[in-house]
Amino acid sequence: MTDPSTVTYPLRTPALYWPLFGALCAMAAVALALVLWAGPVGIGATAIPVVVLCLLPVVFLAGTPTYRVPRGSALELLPDRVRTPGKGGPVDLPLDGLTIELTNQLVRTTVLAIPVASIERGVLLTFRSPHGVARISTLCLQDRAWQRGLLLDLEALVRGDRPLGPRPEPVLATPVDAQLAPYVARVEEELED
Numbered sequence: 001m002t003d004p005s006t007v008t009y010p011l012r013t014p015a016l017y018w019p020l021f022g023a024l025c026a027m028a029a030v031a032l033a034l035v036l037w038a039g040p041v042g043i044g045a046t047a048i049p050v051v052v053l054c055l056l057p058v059v060f061l062a063g064t065p066t067y068r069v070p071r072g073s074a075l076e077l078l079p080d081r082v083r084t085p086g087k088g089g090p091v092d093l094p095l096d097g098l099t100i101e102l103t104n105q106l107v108r109t110t111v112l113a114i115p116v117a118s119i120e121r122g123v124l125l126t127f128r129s130p131h132g133v134a135r136i137s138t139l140c141l142q143d144r145a146w147q148r149g150l151l152l153d154l155e156a157l158v159r160g161d162r163p164l165g166p167r168p169e170p171v172l173a174t175p176v177d178a179q180l181a182p183y184v185a186r187v188e189e190e191l192e193d
Contacts, residue, residue, distance in 0.1 A: 102151065
């Protein structure tokens, strides 16, 4: 039976994670097959690109553990600890001595060394405790709209307040909407007449 003071954020591995891994494996397999087909004559100039392509899936898996979670896992906020998913099962990190680091993840896109876009890709949560370290990305939340609620709940937990649980981000009026409000009201009045 779950404690009513436990707040649970269901997690999942991002949808494109495994297809991307599959594409990297396919590229490695094609590169290796081309070298094997060409025989010893074709290995000379292509050795370095083939080795790089063959190592890409391994590097991808080694470099992205914060985006992989076991099926059916969850991030649980309890009154006295945080429970995160781990390789061998849930990892309990007591609040006593726990520090939580938040790192915004940005993808910067450039064209000819000119920055053209910065795209937010979630927040990396690092939980450090004398009992261990756990890292997880907010991209693993089942609903990405829960990110703000999770960050507010972590802040509440550190303060000693009760977290509220998963909730969607509120939809706020944009400044443009606020500027147009008098005109919209006037049009609505005229339509009613």
